[in-house]
Amino acid sequence: MSDLLERLRGRGWRLTSQRRVVAEVLDGEHVHLTADEVHARATLRLPEISRATVYNALGELVALGEVVEVTTDGRAKRYDPNAHRPHQHLVCSGCGLIRDVHPDGDPLAVLPAAQRFGFAVSEVEITYRGLCPACARAVLPPTPSIDPGTVG
Amino acid sequence: MSDLLERLRGRGWRLTSQRRVVAEVLDGEHVHLTADEVHARATLRLPEISRATVYNALGELVALGEVVEVTTDGRAKRYDPNAHRPHQHLVCSGCGLIRDVHPDGDPLAVLPAAQRFGFAVSEVEITYRGLCPACARAVLPPTPSIDPGTVG
DNA sequence: TCCTACGATGGACTCAATCCAAGTCAAGAT
């Protein structure tokens, strides 16, 4: 984390307490916070930080390549600090839980030239969807082989 | 298209002029309109149709599995009527143009069990990004091997 | 310590989407 702050300062990023707090809030594995969540957590450490400042800092971190935006639903963007390890996302259709995942092989390779329509394709974003273990348990009956209509 | 309307009516979908126009506007290949674009086109045929009705009709078509929502940028959702042929999307980073594409193989197969974290994974959405031919021409100099500084 | 250009603030604003109460109408029943 302090590596990150040093690196950013080395690139001429003026280090303010607000920016430091935003960067610190985003530290960790499998972190995918919305801007409002970042703001809420930053507020715990720096009560007067404004939403605009959080948006500014997040936008700069994205532009600097330190954080990636992910949009897994049609709602708020999420900010993923795991920008230096290429990865994709696995999202629970029930509760929205997000995990970083690493598929086999090069995801770009499966798109044949004939399917590229002359595009210079350079990036792929993949979202896998399904039920997480907790949501699957909540949906399925405990003993699914027994017809509920015949019980009791 | 009339197949679609018949099918929906068979499923108890009350057929109104508004719904008919929304379904007709969405007909075609490589169609990826936003709700506002659908509304604008619907208005040409049915001047008094409201935005709320367009949103309602689109939401119902999605729930019925006849249309899929796609979110290729952080902005408005787009509606893709090509719901019965599984496909992915190729998006131009320059102009936002969207093409439907068909990658090789089963996109789910490349996610190893160890990367599924116990999820029952059932869907994949892939977005390929790159420059379309027109945007690539606009960015590159016409003869890229010649240094512009040495010309003229 | 002082300067100043860059950053932070917060309130107004935009854009996408949803909600709601009241009016309208598709389609089955008579």
Next chain:
DNA sequence: ATCTTGACTTGGATTGAGTCCATCGTAGGA
């Protein structure tokens, strides 16, 4: 053909996410 009714449409208000901007504050170099 007309009636009836519950589902559909309307448009204005509202919400949620994000951006803009004039003003104030401050990081960090001289």
